[in-house]
Amino acid sequence: MMNNLGEAVPRHDGPIKVTGAALYAGDRNLPTQLYAVFVSATIPAGRVVSIDVTAALARVGVVKVLKASDMPRVHRKLDEISVPPLATRFIPMQSDEIVHEGQPVAIVLAESLQAAEAGAAVVRVRYERRPFIVPDNAPAADVAPEKGHYSKANALEFHKGDAAGAIAGAAFRAGGAYTQPSRHGNPMEPCAILAVWEGQKLTVYDAVQHLPAVQNTLAAAFGIDSAHVRVIAPHTGGGFGTKAFVWPHEILASMAARVVGRPVKMVLTRQQQYSMVGYQPQMTQEVQLGSDSQGKLLGISHQVVNVTGMTDDYVEFGAVPARSFYACENISATHRVRRGHVVLPTFMRSPWDGPGSWALGSAMDELARSLNVDPLDLRLTNYTETDPESGKPWSSKKLREAYDEGARRFRWRERPKGGTLDGHWRIGCGMADCSQGQARFHSTARVRLRADGTAQLESSFCDIGTGPATAFPQIAAEVLGLDPSQVTALSGDTNLPYAGPTYGSATTISTGAAVQRAAQDVRSRLARLAGWPADQVSLQGGRIAYAGTSRTIQDVLGEAGVAELASDGAFDLPGNARVDMGSPGFPTRSFGVIFVEVGVDPDLGLLRLRRATGVYSAGRIINSTTSRSQMIGGIVWGWGMAAMEGSHYEPALGRWLAKDLAGVPIPVNADIPPDIDVAFVDEFDANSGPLGAKGIGELGATGVAAAIANAVFDAIGVRVRDLPITPDKLVKT
Template identity: 75%
Template sequence: MMGNLGQPIARADGLVKVTGAARYAGDQNQVGQLYAVLVASAVPAGRVRAIETRAALAIPGVTRVLVASDMPRIHADLDKITVPPLATRFIPMQSDNIVHEGQPVAIVVGESLEAAEAAATIVRISYERAAFIVPETAAVVSADPKKGSYSMSNTLDFNKGDAPAAIAAAPVKTGAAYTQPSRHANPMEPSAIIAAWKGDHLTVYDAVQHLPAVQNVMAAVFGLPTTSVRVVSPHTGGGFGAKAFVWPHEILAAMAAKVVGRPVKLVLTRQQMYGMVGPQPQMVHDVRLGAGADGKLLGVGHATTNITGVTEDYVEFGAVPGRSFYACDNITTSHRIRRGNVTLPTFMRSPWDGPGSWALGSAMDELARALDMDPLDLRLINYAETDPESGKPWSSKKLREAYEEGARRFGWRTRVKGGTRDGHWRIGCGMADCSQGQARFHSTARIGLKADGTARIESSFCDIGTGPATIFPQVAAEVLGLDPKQILAVAGDTDLPYSGPTYGSGTTISTGAAVQQAAYRVRAKLAKLAGWPAEDVTMRDARIMRGNEARTIREVLGEAGVSELTSEGAFDLPGGAPVDMGSPAFPARTFGAIFVEVGVDQELGLLRLRRATGVYSAGRIINPRTARSQMIGGIVWGWGMAAMEASHFEPTLGRWLAKDLAGVPLPVNADIPPEIDVGFVDEFDANSGPLGAKGIGELGATGVAAAVGNAVYDAIGLRIRDLPITPEKILAA
């Protein structure tokens, strides 16, 4: 063993990305391709009465203007596909019905993008308008399982003990509503796809987070075997959940290509992303806590309501933290929805726990204030040694160590409390818990070891910027005794072995385990060729060794007349399940604590992040360098949630008010302090998988909003329960 795991190795894909050599979906081209531009509905509800296309077709280079009657009908096989991975069962242009503003009602196809864009602006649509429902003010209802897009792993209602009675009888209690707006993911790369047919075989280059999902959905849409669909996505420029599932624009592009008989390229504009791809939904959390005078929680109530579309019921399980974070004998959680004429919401970094940690983390701070207790001590008193929901032991948990190390590094125990001054700034500190449920997915991988001491990893995993092309060679190198630079990871193609999705923080734990198994199998084959028992050998410096004996890979393969050894590995879940949230006996979560210091200028309403420390219990860290980068990105993401980001629904026009980055502020370098302190406790989670690792891509974004809100209260005594914490809310005090 070379000890590659745990080493801060630089990213293998860094050079191609910073030099522009990496090819994303929008960079792909096909001979003879046409360019598609969507024409979107200007009304939020009703139907298309007529479409006038003559002026658009008169523009030179415009080939077709496709309308609903031109499009192929969806094959019945689509009914077999669940939601998710299909983002929504409502596929536009299969009828004249309109369910939200921005919905595609026509597609202009041209020889050039410029011609198609010009034509799209002069396609004239007449509508039969209908009354629309503003989602934020719609009636609160229970989700309908028949319309559900929440089938992945959750329950709408949970009850343990008698939480309402326990809270009512508690000596100390707090309760409030905490709200957060809808937010769109805005990845750097907008969604894009190029679809090409060759007979009954479809190839698509797509910006996605799970290639086999696109393959399965496309096959179902057109009634094809999956082997007739190939999906290619060598690089995806950020996803954050927006590219996790298959959205209608992908299906429409493939339909358009089939109709016109030529490859079709569709790249969504930033504005179109708001009409084609769902946001994280607006949510209201009602959190009620009751505690004894010693701080021990006697009852926890966490009820959420989120907006959804009229076609399906998307449920954002934001109350999951209420039944997962703290030990308590009496817990009740519930999830309800408001249906409206809006793009169906979807997962967004970090689903469920990101929203839930904002509300619960704020409520815990309010309880600590009511008890006159340090918020960290309150958490230690209510530390959950086992999963509060099931009573089962955690797969692993070293949150106590994370608390201690984070408090030490930040100086939490020695901080000056409550609104100290730095010139015109009032300074405050806050902290909160970080935690994310851990998904695991069935995955496979193949490794080929060559005589020259190089190797190749093949798997269909997605590169969305999280670094799998770096850490998977580290995993294989550890087993095969190679330098990670000698191992190439090839991904992003459904012709390669199946990999689970790149979401749910599940890539490392799942595909990484498959890579490790494939490497062990290759090593066993090499040992057999050398005539040695596999359990007796190790590898180092392109040599296989047993005791004091050593032979090079080249020697062993040369004597056997073999140029390459290949093996496949798999990470299989109990019962053949495609996904789970931990082994049956051990619920799985990642944990951590975030400490922040903010400055507040009450006269100008300004809020600034001055410093942040996050320390995490997240299993074995394969590469501290890429892991630290992920956590910094998550903390920045959390700051955006806390202080800046919101997608507002305009109730008069029934549309998103701002559809680009001019109207939706995002954090930039000037908003973030030069150093964000990130650390990990030493941990190996033997129950999560053979690597001992967990996922961290979403963990860093949890807890930050609550910590910021708690720090604002510490600074100026103002409790803001409605995100984001913008200047007008500070000035209102």
């Protein structure tokens, strides 16, 4: 058998993406299509009194302007769709109510995009303004079960022992309030959809992270069978969670297409990405730690409050790390929300653990400073082989090996003393833990082995840039004894076998396992055609071998008169669940450690990343190139979170202050040094799934913000607890 897994196989879709041949949702066009442009609310709270469309309809090319009164009502079946995958229960243009600035109040449909934009500019809307609530300043409140189902995704509260008492009686204590602003994902491809009806059947070309979720949600919204909805999305230009769930614009565009009886294409502007889809919410995290004189944690308290909208309660479970990272007998973790007039937040790359690791990792460094111990040694003192919440052993965990390898590669034990001068820069080093919960989704796939010795795999997964269309052929090729170049992937269409979502770092572990099982069944069928025992054959180089004899795949299929062998495979979860967070007996997480060196100019308040080393315990690595790229991208993402990014709510106007990339600092090449060192420990997690792999897409973004803040303290002795770490927080006063 060829060992294709782990090899640095180039991206199959690389050439078509860099040459512009790959078609994204916004690239699609159909004959007779109309272009749709939203008219957005200019107030954060109130209602629409009237809409004057006379001037818009007078514009050349404008065909129709849809108001709430023109739109179909969503079918009652939509109530049966949970939140998520439905992003929010509030669907605009079903009433005159306004709950946030930027909310759609009308849709202009025209023969060209330019005509639609011109028409939207002259639609006149009269509002009745009402007082609005600034979410950042709203009082913290308990999560309301009737305001959505996000609270069911995880326990809102977790209590083990007496955390408050243990911390109060501890010899050493550390912690405080750690904040971070709201933050928008800003994928390169904006949200886009092209919807077309043929009788009672709907087809949409959509920018999504899970096609079947869109299929089922749209079917429910219109009260039709899901088999009558087809979703096509072979390429998605980044998602970060923004495209994970089904947002109102997808329902509204499909409604518009039904009303006018023509295909409707809608591409959100960059500004609308801020006011019509979600983002990571502003969060305040109160962390308190208590330990004995040796650094053993006696108590952990982690209380999280995040902003949310008025219609639904989105909960960012940032306290999950408190009950997952370290051995401790007394843990308290709670979550509350602040409701305001703002579009609903959503998952964003490394949800829960990304924000939570920032606060907990900072507090651990503060505790290490109080104890006068190395922060790595503090973590080793509190290392746990079992899940602190359940007491069950981890599915696999080689974090000790990652600590050792990372410290060696970074030369952590030999690092320069904090505050060492390099010209006008003060040098500091910091480290933090990386960890991400592991979702698993029911998934299926089909593999076809052809008489010419090539193969094709089919599944409805979508590629948001992480490379499954490259990794999955590797998986099939290993089983079938082919070169990965001989296996193609057909994806991004709900007419193909069902695949789970491309989020939760779950695509490879879930759909990849389904591909593996389908290929294994094809191999068994091939062996039976050859007349050989299926469990004793080997495949390599396009040949099947048994007991010293081998034959080509072409010969076996040709002699049997078979053009191809096709088999379906499934990755099924216990109890036929659609999703879980690991095997019931073995909680699953990916782990790692990040070490960074920064330079700080305290006179000018400048902060620079000089080098970084990340070493990860993440199960079997399928493709070393794409995996390493994922981790580098995660570290860059974490640098943006730590040092640059933030979306701010303007309290006087009730809207986001900046709604474009011109006003949003994000990391570019000049901000990131070439010296980013990434490695993986050798690991096979048999409990996570048959591939032995675990998720990595979100892991690299965890821990980075804490490591950078810790390095800043090492450099200049300033403890920053409020992200991002901007110059005003570093400059000498």
